[in-house]
Amino acid sequence: MANTKQKQKKGDVSMKLLLHVCCGPCACYPVKKLREAGIEPVGYFFNPNIHPYKEWETRLRTAQEFAAKVKMELAVDEHYRLRDFLRRALNAEETPTGRCAMCYAWRLEETAKFAAAHGFTAFTSTLFYSIYQQHELMQETAAALAKKCQVDFYYTDFRPGWQEGIDLSKELELYRQAYCGCIFSEEERYSKELRRERKRAAKERKRLAATEGTGNK
Numbered sequence: 001m002a003n004t005k006q007k008q009k010k011g012d013v014s015m016k017l018l019l020h021v022c023c024g025p026c027a028c029y030p031v032k033k034l035r036e037a038g039i040e041p042v043g044y045f046f047n048p049n050i051h052p053y054k055e056w057e058t059r060l061r062t063a064q065e066f067a068a069k070v071k072m073e074l075a076v077d078e079h080y081r082l083r084d085f086l087r088r089a090l091n092a093e094e095t096p097t098g099r100c101a102m103c104y105a106w107r108l109e110e111t112a113k114f115a116a117a118h119g120f121t122a123f124t125s126t127l128f129y130s131i132y133q134q135h136e137l138m139q140e141t142a143a144a145l146a147k148k149c150q151v152d153f154y155y156t157d158f159r160p161g162w163q164e165g166i167d168l169s170k171e172l173e174l175y176r177q178a179y180c181g182c183i184f185s186e187e188e189r190y191s192k193e194l195r196r197e198r199k200r201a202a203k204e205r206k207r208l209a210a211t212e213g214t215g216n217k
């Protein structure tokens, strides 16, 4: 049953699709695109990666506001799991794929499980709209989870609608966040020191690569 192929044709409304919603603004374009394809998605909000609590609450309210405005059903996991996220994130920082891989896998797995448990044909996520996330990694992760949870993964690359999605979210007057979600991403967004450190590290990598290149000649 589980696969990543687009089995549904335009106008085929038989598919019951669960759409993981990371936030209201990121859902604007995917929902429009899916409806154009004849699919009426049901949204699912599960995002323990959003910190601090007030920010999570604001993004949840915005997702609900969006769902109400476009008349989309939205299921919500209201259990805020800050400590669980931090434990997983700090452990994942030490692994080669890092914290974002853990974050994608956790959210996509909960979505796949929810879809399987509630009679959905398939699942997907608004994460496939973001031009900032590791798209191919998420795609592989979702495909593997589809197999594990015995539910289809309905893959669509929503990224071509990036600007259209931004425009739609502004028309709907939705709150637009300034960073990805976790406290680590908030630091990455605002810390000048961290940015300087990263620039230094990138420069050093370049220098080493150039030295190696010269040495090989």
Ligand code: SF4
Binding pocket: 049, 050, 099, 100, 101, 103, 104, 180, 181, 182, 183, 184, 185
């Ligand atoms: S940066 Fe974004 S994707 Fe990565 S762990 Fe933080 S919230 Fe998740």
